[in-house]
Amino acid sequence: MVQAERPSDRPRLVCKLESIAELTAEERRAVLNLPMVIQRHHAGHDIVRDGDRPDECCLVLDGFACRYKLLPNGRRQIMSFHVPGDIPDLQSLHLAVMDHALGALAPTHVACIPHKDIRELTQRFPGLLHAFWRSTLIDAATHREWIVGLGQLDASERIAHLFCEMLLRYEAVGLAVGGAFKLPVTQAELADALGLSPVHVNRVVQDLRRRGLITWSSSTVTVLKRQELMAHALFDPTYLHQRGATSLTEGPAAR
Amino acid sequence: MPRYFFHIQDSHSQIDREGTELGSLEAQEEAVRLAGQMLRDGAPNFWKDGKWRLDVASPTGVPLFTLVVAAFEAPNVALHEQQGSPATSPAQGSRRGRRGVLTAGGSQRGKAPACT
Numbered sequence A: 001m002v003q004a005e006r007p008s009d010r011p012r013l014v015c016k017l018e019s020i021a022e023l024t025a026e027e028r029r030a031v032l033n034l035p036m037v038i039q040r041h042h043a044g045h046d047i048v049r050d051g052d053r054p055d056e057c058c059l060v061l062d063g064f065a066c067r068y069k070l071l072p073n074g075r076r077q078i079m080s081f082h083v084p085g086d087i088p089d090l091q092s093l094h095l096a097v098m099d100h101a102l103g104a105l106a107p108t109h110v111a112c113i114p115h116k117d118i119r120e121l122t123q124r125f126p127g128l129l130h131a132f133w134r135s136t137l138i139d140a141a142t143h144r145e146w147i148v149g150l151g152q153l154d155a156s157e158r159i160a161h162l163f164c165e166m167l168l169r170y171e172a173v174g175l176a177v178g179g180a181f182k183l184p185v186t187q188a189e190l191a192d193a194l195g196l197s198p199v200h201v202n203r204v205v206q207d208l209r210r211r212g213l214i215t216w217s218s219s220t221v222t223v224l225k226r227q228e229l230m231a232h233a234l235f236d237p238t239y240l241h242q243r244g245a246t247s248l249t250e251g252p253a254a255r
Numbered sequence B: 001m002p003r004y005f006f007h008i009q010d011s012h013s014q015i016d017r018e019g020t021e022l023g024s025l026e027a028q029e030e031a032v033r034l035a036g037q038m039l040r041d042g043a044p045n046f047w048k049d050g051k052w053r054l055d056v057a058s059p060t061g062v063p064l065f066t067l068v069v070a071a072f073e074a075p076n077v078a079l080h081e082q083q084g085s086p087a088t089s090p091a092q093g094s095r096r097g098r099r100g101v102l103t104a105g106g107s108q109r110g111k112a113p114a115c116t
Helices: A011-020 A025-032 A115-124 A126-152 A155-172 A187-194 A198-210 A226-232 B024-041 B043-049
Strands: A037-041 A046-048 A056-062 A065-070 A076-082 A101-104 A108-114 A180-182 A214-217 A220-223 B003-009 B051-057 B063-078 B096-106
Touching (some): A011 A056, A011 A126, A011 A155, A056 A115, A076 A126, A076 A187, A115 A126, A126 A155, A155 A180, A155 A187, A155 A198, A155 A226, A155 B024, A187 A198, A198 A214, A198 B024, B024 B051, B024 B063, B043 B051
Antiparallel strands (some): A046 A101, A056 A108, A065 A076, A065 A101, A214 A220, B003 B051, B051 B063, B063 B096
């Protein structure tokens, strides 16, 4: 479904890129002027399917998306969550066939940017080429961090780690206020991301709440004790490679 | 979907106050998965008590089924004998090897679990 674009959405990409790389005024303008077609996806719908050969990349404007893989036996592994400002299928610029799917977990608007326009943009502005490259490298770093979590963290640490990651990523695009951010996922979806049973996720979330570390209601998670939650999760934000990275104690750095 | 409650007893009692909505067959499967994951996470502490128990109840509090994991020390088996070295004194011989079992049972009321 094609819809009119809201003027406030587009700068989110600039915001995201500037959280990981320095942009010149000209580069910023060029990103804002990229041609985009807006699509709206319902919760539970695929934005890009496994096996597709896309000729455009999708910028998440609002809502919430995930990369996932569905196995022949129906089991699902969610591999990452995506917030506004992310381009989760940026790799399709160089890898012709999708080897996983990109799905909306909440009503989500994405801006589709034709590959040819991104290629043209990055030829004109090598700085942006490096920023996009950096973004995909950070994706890889995040996947490495998730592997460590799936292999070595216990259930409580794993869930706390995800909350810490989402908080910092939302803060980078200006969408977390006072430690609160949108997490429009069910406990079953969280279970599919973290390799846990939904019952286990439920128990751990109850425990984190009881300990006063977080609240989670109406799809909003609020981190109440940032430093304690990060310590509990063995969370080290280095892998997010954010500029002006937040310290464990001080909250978001001024930008 | 009905809501099932998963109460755990190990070194301390953990009451599930919120429960989880599941299909009836799922509840049994999820109980085993939960047990596996919690035992994995709690491995370092398991031997403090050597027992772990999960009671699954219906929304009205009716017990449906129980999973029990218990460790028993084998009598008269010296730990270092198991490891291949001979006992050197009777005192050392009093340390015992251990083994564990995984058992499951229905509700104590004798009914078949409602979720089968």
